[in-house]
Amino acid sequence: MNKKSLESIASAKAKLEEELRNLEAQEAQLRQGQADGAFAEVVRLLGQYAEYFSAKQRSEVATLAGAATVKSKKAASVKKEVAPKYWLPHTQDTWSGRGRTPRAFAAWEGTAAYKNWKSKHPDEKFPAYPG
Structure with a gap:
């Protein structure tokens, strides 16, 4: 059973x-x-x-809808070349004006040549790049 x-x-x-x-x-x-x-x-x-x-x-x-969040990815290896904004005529050093002030520009700020140039161009930070 x-x-x-x-x-x-x-x-x-x-x-x-x-x-x-x-x-x-x-x-x-x-x-x-x-x-x-x-x-x-x-x-x-x-x-x-x-x-x-x-x-x-x-x-x-x-x-x-299941899509991944779209975020723009910056390519680390590809950097845009920025045109120079300032230059030092006596050394031909250039600077884009971005980031920290280069040593050559900082050193030139303490010289008599800089003070002389600055007295003639009071509204400018450094000599403009001629290009």
Whole structure:
């Protein structure tokens, strides 16, 4: 009697598992159909209102859609050459005016030649590059 009960339970369990697999397959089909309809609606709405979204809203939409956050990457090896802004006529040293003052310019600031030049050009920091 015990053996028959176990067999009937195993049989009922197998039937239920099969029914569960069928129901899960039906659910997946229905969800796919709903997703297709929802996608069409989302595309329609985005086409209609996308131009009015802020950058934050666009970023949120991209994140929800699974896109990686887009950040501009700066190439470390490629640096723009900056044109010189200042030069020292007596040494031909040049400086773009960016960053720390080069040693040659800092040293020239303490000389009598700099003071003489500065008295004639009070509004300029260093002599302008002639190019």
